Amino acid sequence: MRLSDIGEFGLIARFAPRFLERLPAGTVGIGDDCAVLPWTKDRRLLVTTDMLVEGVHFLRAAIPARDLGYKSLAVNLSDIAAMGGRLTAAFLSLGIPACVEVEWLDAFFRGIRDLAAAENVPLLGGDTTKSPGPLVINLAVLGAARRGRIKFRSGARPGDAVVVTGSLGDSAAGLRVVLEKRPRGRDEAALVRRHNRPRPHIPEGAWLAGRKAVTAMMDVSDGIDSDxxxxxxxxxxxxxxNLDALPLSALLRRTARRYGWDERELAAAGGEDYCLLATVRRDASAETAAAFERAFGRPLVRIGTITAAGDGLRYFAGGRPAALRRRGFDHFTSKV
Amino acid sequence: MRLSDIGEFGLIARFAPRFLERLPAGTVGIGDDCAVLPWTKDRRLLVTTDMLVEGVHFLRAAIPARDLGYKSLAVNLSDIAAMGGRLTAAFLSLGIPACVEVEWLDAFFRGIRDLAAAENVPLLGGDTTKSPGPLVINLAVLGAARRGRIKFRSGARPGDAVVVTGSLGDSAAGLRVVLEKRPRGRDEAALVRRHNRPRPHIPEGAWLAGRKAVTAMMDVSDGIDSDxxxxxxxxxxxxxxNLDALPLSALLRRTARRYGWDERELAAAGGEDYCLLATVRRDASAETAAAFERAFGRPLVRIGTITAAGDGLRYFAGGRPAALRRRGFDHFTSKV
Structure with a gap:
């Protein structure tokens, strides 16, 4: 049987159950943004790991080395944000093709250090090896969260508001600028930067995790249609x-208009936004949004509502049912 | 500048200092078998990560999938053993070429589970992606150790005895059986098994870490000549x-005689033994060895002595200076 027959989620569904038996007390294994382990009486340890492979997750010619270093760390920090954690430490493994020069690595490590310094997360170790194929980057990141202040994907209930902590689609538009080799005016450059140097929503995640009304949380990595x-x-x-409610930046609107792109498609299915997607109890959603805006000076944007099991994911626009042309992303079944 | 000009250790020497500034209190970063982080008042968290790349660390045609799963976890558990830790959790990232079948992955995960179950370490998460090149396996493993009971590479002092916790060279001989396509008699099969399914010396590491007389410790991954x-x-x-003192199994002696292999060369420079290499204060080395033998029913073998800085690594055989033909291994400068 080929992997492309079952896809990444099929693969995880096949193997995860074997490793979910007999977990130690206080431990959460495979299935969320991070694993959770006991730490101290009041604290839990969060762990996440992500592998980025050249030709699958990035093209070395299409992203500056410094941005790639930054982004590799950012996408992992975002998983800690998604559980409401604070950052503890990062570990990097690199598989390096012989053609990569030391100067390229200098810039790559500078990018890692840019974000590590900004977020105050130490890089404490890792591994380096040569690769006969693509450049391979694996990050493992540890975080910490107060017990009882961790949000999972599993807590959403019908009636809950679905919210996001930032605008959607900028990153996907930035990728499209790169892939379609669009001229780099100020807008295009800004979108590419949003794609290359996403900001993990660590403070937003910690804030939302502290609210009892928040029932579920994760980060937007593959696009809300997938996530x-x-x-x-x-x-x-x-x-x-509600596709009309997706928060779109002025930058995205202008650029989508310029090139005739479907801005909602980019926002819903593009991915790599690395803001947070959460659900909030109906009775507290207005108050939570108001408090979020006071805390961060930006809105917590409501994009939809949790409905009953069996309803699936339905889209609306202009008050009527709508559909996306593109679906979420699966590395194993996609042709990219 | 090419990576092959500076090698893996040159690369680490170039980048590690940038990440060793301003580490949090109680934290040990890059440079040992594991990083060490504060956990509870009396406990420290150990973290290690290793990337294994097809064509560099293994050949998919040369090792059964189940053994590869087992070994990938074993080499990481060995790093926890090297610091004296107990095992807490493991995380796996896999980059999978399109040609790998689901049945192969079934066996690979079975091998991981064999060792995870035997050592009682839960696999709590990870990441899977496709790879347009080689199969890439990254493990990150967490362990725990009592504060003050962690051994580093940095504590050896002139006069200390150099000891190992197991026989050397079996694994390298097993690899040679595979690469030279030797007929698989009982001895050859046993050596290949030693190469494919190394036992991490977790109890030995914890025991040695509890002895004040043990001054430094690490695991034997690249061969003692390197390590x-x-x-x-x-x-x-x-x-x-003392090359005469290297502990060689009867299995290795017989097989080396059969094929005309230099058994000491395999023992000193072959690598992948995954037993432990430690240094013990001279005044306590005999007592430590006797207690080790009582505890494990096997000797703690003294192979040499720590000498003054500037002496370098000197070999002796038959009471006279001797030399190895082969030197330790560096992935970036080697042609393999």
Whole structure:
């Protein structure tokens, strides 16, 4: 049987159960943004790991080395943010093709250090080896969270508001600028920067994790069309998303208009936004949004509602049912 | 500048200092078998990560999938053993070429589970992606150790005895059986098994870490010719090794005789033994060895003595200076 027959999620579904038996007390294994382990009486240890492979997750010719270093760390920090954690330490493994020069690595490590310094997370170790194929980057990141202040994908209930902590689609538009080799005006350059140097929403995650009304949380890595389905699956519920409510930056709107791109498609299915997707109890959603805006000076944007199990993910626009042309991303079944 | 000009250790020497500034209190970063972080008042968290790349660390045609799974976890558990830790959790990232079948992955995960179950270490998470090149396996493993009961590479002092916890060279001989396509008699099969399914010396490591007389410790991954140099470098000392004293299994002796292999060369420079290499204060080395033998029913074998800084690594045989033909291994400068 080929991997492309079952896909990444099929693969995980096949193997995860074997490793979910007999977990130690206080431990959460495979299935969320991070694993959770006991630490002290009041604290839990969060662990996440991500592998980025050249030709699958990035093209070395299409992203500066410094941005790639920055982004590799950012996507892992975002997983800690998604559980509401603070950052503890990072570990880097690199498989390096012979053609990569030391100067390229200098810039790559500078990018890692840019974000590590900004977020105050030490790089404490790792491994380096040569690779006869693509450049391979693996990060493992540890974080910490107060017990009882960790949000999972599994807590959403029908009626909950679906919210996001930032605008959607900028990153996907930035990738499209790169892939379509669009001229780099100021807008295009800004979108590419959003794609190359995403900001992990660490403070937003910690803040949301501290609110009892927040029932589920994860980060937006594959696009809400993909990511919201994971909350639905873990929480056994459906969802309705209002495409008119997706938060789009002025930058994205202008650029989409310029090139005739479908801005909602980019926002819903593009991915790599690395803001947070959360669900909030209906009775507290207005108050939570107001408090978020006071804390961060930006809105917590409601994009939809959790519905009953079996409803699936439904989209609406202009008050009527709508559909996306593109679906979420699966590395194993995609042709990219 | 090419990576092959500076090698793996040159690369680490170039980048590690940038990440060793301003570490949090109680934290040990890059440079030992594991990083060490504060956990509870009395406990420390150990973290190690290793990347294994097809064509560099293994050949998929030369090792059964189940053994590869087992070994990938074993080499990481060995790093926890090297610091004296107990095992807490493991995390796996896999980059999978399209040609790998699901049945192969079934066997690979079975091998991981064999060792995870035997050592009682849960696999709590990871990442899977496709790879357009080689199969890439990254493990990150967490362990725990009592504060003050962690051994580093940096504590060796002139006069200390150099000891190992198991026989050397079996694994290298097993690899040679595979690469030279030797007929698989009972001896050859046993050596291949030693290469494919190394036993991490977790109990031995915890035991040695509990002895004050043990001054430095690491695991034997690249062969003592390479590994002892790392203790020398971190401890600022030299070493003298008696090649006559290297512990060789009867299996290795017989097989080396059969094929005309240099058994001492395999033992000193072959690598992948995954037993432990330690240094013990001279005044306590006999007592430590006797207690080790009572505890494990096997000897703690003295192979040499730590000498003054500047002496380098010197070999002796038959009471006279001797030399190895082969030197330790560096992935970036080697042609393999």
């Amino acid at each position: 919201l389905r994971r909350i639905m699956e873990r929480s056994d519920c459906g969802a309705a998303v | 002892l140099r790392r203790i020398m470098e971190r401890s600022d000392c030299g070493a003298a090794v």
